[in-house]
Amino acid sequence: MAQGKIRNMEEFAAISGISRPTLSKFFNDPDSVRHTTRERIEKALEQHDYRPNVFAVNQNRRKTKNIGIVVPNLADPFFSEIGRLVELACIETGYSPILLSSHGNPSMERDNLDSLRSLKPAGVLLAPFGRASDRADIQKFDRDVPVVLFDANIEGVGKAFVGTDNFQSIDLMVEYLCRSGEPPCFFEMKSPTNPNANKRRHAYLESMQRHGQDANIFQAEGEAWNFEEIGRAEGGRMLSENVFQTNTVLCSNDRLAIGMLSAAYGLGIRVGHGKGCSLRIAGHDDHPFARFTCPPLTTIAQDYAAIANRAVSTLFRILESDDRPSEREETLFDGRLVMRDSA
Structure with missing residues (x-):
């Protein structure tokens, strides 16, 4: 039976039975995995004739393995926590996160994106200010570097949004x-x-x-x-x-x-x-x-871990796909009631 083309690393992980983090680690540095694991991955690559598109994309565009993460204010423990989880999710999949704070200043959000341009990131995860953000600047940046928004949504901006319902x-x-x-x-x-x-x-x-x-x-x-x-x-x-x-x-x-x-x-x-x-x-x-x-x-x-992991996996799926998504994606997670003494 003819096998359909494998479009991204998630599909390869599913068909090969090898975990996504292990595959990312291997593609980043083959010597970083055990010898037996490396042989198993190489055999699966040969069997399924798959190579991750992210490397071809990055080479063609001279991009790096850097992932930019921009949050409104790291002094806010909410953004410290969700930024930390996004950062860890990037590291687990073999990318190098660059976490930047806009320090409560919307104009610094634009400056952070400008700074990231020089670092040639593969993609950017952005928790925007929203109304105070420079919509046109983010859209222009997204044409060159894929952007996934999380926490706060700006309708029609970025490749995708992940947050709470x-x-x-x-x-x-x-x-x-x-x-x-x-x-x-x-x-x-x-x-x-x-x-x-x-x-x-x-x-x-x-x-x-x-x-x-x-x-x-x-x-x-x-x-x-x-x-x-x-x-x-x-x-x-x-x-x-x-x-x-x-x-x-x-x-x-x-x-x-x-x-x-x-x-x-x-x-x-x-x-x-x-x-x-x-x-x-x-x-x-x-x-x-x-x-x-x-x-x-x-x-x-809010489900911090689910938001962080989905934002990261969505960005990586976009990077690894042959085709950019024709429609902007939105993923909303349910909130959970926590009853304490104040009410």
């Missing part, structure tokens, strides 16, 4: 909060740069309507990266002015929620679900510090 995750949280107590008000920044914030607001509105509840949105002034301070200052002001219609506040992200927890403590307001508590606070993201707040924060956990 905010409509699913917010609905999951709203359903829980309505079921376990008073329906939530929604607390967000007035001018967020990250497109996830806008999706979460719309998701909240839709979910509250489905549950037959009135939506109440409260917006904090401030556009800087210091979300905790904005949550503390603006959240504290709103708490002291008693503006929230219910005793439950769903914050657009965990960092705002952490700031509001601090404000509640300063005002002598006891947060939680137990006796003597008068306020419930919940967030979104499962920030690495969320479990250590006082009280620990109820939140939605």
